[in-house]
Amino acid sequence: MSEHAPSSPEKDTPAPLWISDDDLRGLVDDCLRAQRQVIAPMLEKGAARARPLYAPLATAEALRLQVDDPLPSQSLRRHFQPPSQALFRWTFEKPAPTEDQPPENPLGKVALQPATPAFPPTVILGARPCDAAALEIVDQVMREDRRDESWFSRRAATVILTRGCTWSDASCFCTSLGLGPDAPQGSDLLLLPAQGGHVVRVLTAKGQAFVADHAPRFAAPLPDHRRREAEAALAALRQDLENKPLSDAVDHLRQGLGGAFSAAIWDEVALRCHGCGVCAALCPTCYCFDIVEEPHGPKEGVRRMKWDTCQDPIFTLHGSGHNPRPNQSSRYRQRVLHKFSVYPNRFGQVLCTGCGRCVRACPAGMDLAEILLQVDGALDHAAKKS
């Protein structure tokens, strides 16, 4: 089973396992001692708000196993596409001046040294299913035509253990994107919380190998009532999250671009939008980047890749001064249509997992789910008119 192909849990699935909370902390210990980075939801001290975020664990004790923790405020993006990444270093080797040197003094030779990113083997423990599923969706653009080795080498070096959701809020809408509280996409091992431990679903060959490497931790028999308890909780949550009008709106948008692009609704929708890019900064499926030059003096410097967002006013600014997206209305439209029409058109998958971060974090109260319904409503209206 390829590690990067979408998982299909139906055929040949290994039987579920059990890991107690103690064994889970022990597992963290094992990984840390084996120099494996363990990233899990944690609380940052002194931050403006106490929200969990995915960060490296220093000790097994720091592992949070709360069932009512909200979604970590940031996605897993920064662990696979760092906000700032060196691409290469350039160094000018100016030749010594000679008598016949032209008056303008050419720069001489330049040497380029590609960056060799270093990152430790990593276990992500307790990722939300929506965050893991996002990685498989972005894999598509990263592998198309020319493979981004920086992305895939980090993917290869990481084992992902997702934790089935026991918390959701009104901003979650993963089920409208074909996902859910126990979605297997992007996950190697899915841990479903139950009293005293987790039911473990082994989803990929990588997950299987991880279990084999830590066999004693997964050796305890699975108590059947715990499995039923976990699955009942999931079913209840899944039902809570169901939203047929929204699922329909998503389907309509992925089918076509024409009507949606010219809909006058975008001016109204974007009136409140600050173009602040918080939605993109937190989004698990956003991957837009910029390439910037960073000279360190006249002789050398580093070229870097850095996060960018289509919400930035200068994202599409031409050298001539022309900007095809000169206002927030056109930029917000791009965000929605890129995710819900353009990306699925190219890659077959919507570039969204319904995690709801954009809705929760937006300082202006832009609610993507509401906006999708609004746009869908406008489309039906236009179709009826014509």
Added chain:
Amino acid sequence: MKEIREVASALLSGGQVDWVLGYEEDAKGLVKPAFITDPAQAARLIFDPRCVHNLAVYLLPGRRHVRALGRGALVVKACDARAVAGLLREHQLQRDELVLIGVRCGGVRQDPGPDAVLNEESVAARCALCPERTPQRVDHLVGPELPPPPAGNRDLLREIAELEALTSEARFAFWSKHFSRCVRCHACRQVCPLCNCTRCIADKSQPQFIEAAPHLRGNLAWNITRALHLAGRCVGCGECERACPVDIPLALINAKLSHFMHECYAHEASEDPEQPSPIGDFRSDDDQEFIR
């Protein structure tokens, strides 16, 4: 609440304005900015402790699609009115371009809902530093007199004092830890009514004043530059910190610099648009002694 609706409705039906920007709540109980253009829509307007947003930011000249709506009225708390004064002071708009509907405030929450209760746990830390909760220079003043906000669990002045008690190495380590998370989304800038440069220094490439990449060095340059550019101009609305997706405690920096401007220049951003601004005004008789 009723008063706001009445004023808004009257302004729209009387043709004095084309739009009113206030607050409304959505189906989830979250409050958000509301643009209304018809008197019938005035019934949507509310005001309660969930009304945290600083609506003055929508008056910035760059918000062309707001300007395109025509002449407008803005619902403002006192902090928002001080931001409008800042824009007037810096000639970003004319006073007769807009109508201000001032609302008396008793403090707001840290979040726009869905809960509307104001207590020591929910109150925004910045409200404790508010010098004046009743907007002064507005066209309409509505709302009852409200008691002062409860003392919050988070005390900005105490946190600032704790930071000042640290060695500079320890303080630098504190800020480095927070700024390392910055991803340079510039939300802090986008939501700030006083970040009104037509072209932000961070976006300039000739020369590149501030390194664009979100590594610590670039992030320090950005955040410190923005803080200094706001010194004496920031009205303490807290929107930057509320917007920050990675929870950098920006309120501490801005509050500290406001305090500094008060101590050293006896200056506090007020509702008076004629009030001189320490970094905004240049006079030929400015004290030059510190330049050696």
Added chain:
Amino acid sequence: MNLYLPTVTTITAIVDESHDVRTLRLVFQDPAVAESFHFKAGNFGHFSAFGAGESVFCIASPPTRRGYIECSFKAVGKVTHALRKLCIGDPVGFRGPFGNAFPLDQMEGANLLFIAGGIGMAPVRCAILNALDLRDRYRDITVIYGARTVEDLVFKKDLAAWAQGEGQVKLLQTVDPGGEGDGWQGHIGYVPSILKEAAPDPNNTHVIICGPPVMILYALPVLTELGFDEEKVWTTLENRMKCGIGKCARCNVGAAYVCVDGPVFSAAQLRGLPADF
């Protein structure tokens, strides 16, 4: 990071096409790259001035002439100003070739009509020279080229050669009203008007047209009026680009990525794209 690592070229010649357009001739430093480098007319590359950054230009020299590539640009920003400061012997980075190409092989046996405005002549010139290097594969070749003033006409050397009859090219040059100066023998008028006056025969003719957006806006309807098949009219789109390889999600026009599905589009394809450019 191989995807974004440029190969290094050396500037071997500099031509000032006009007061603000400069052409650089570049030779690959790595002999293996020089040996194996191939591209097609219409492709573009990312050109680096190390220390300033990368800028995207079409490759302005034809693929039929090996051993060097050329790019032509105006200094409008940080990178192009830095490129303009470089001298012969200085290094320029190159990533490419990227994008699709003018389907010149589809055009064999047909007449070719090239229309260009201003610096839009750069990708067109590449295609013209490519066709001229394989002259017997094509029938009549007509070039309509205009710029604001006489001084702004670029690739003057090529224009002079074609005016002399080289390549059996029918050349119509024009400048905007007021741009003619003394001694101008060519036409006076905007390119779309000159096109309309010239009324070239649409039968068995492919069109390649590049220039400022306003020129394209007015010229395409003229071509339709004259009876040209919009599936045989080819133009290029541009956009702000960074990666050039469809990864950074910046240059899309609706569902089309300019760097991967373009920059060459037919007028028929263009009609199907939203006004996102």
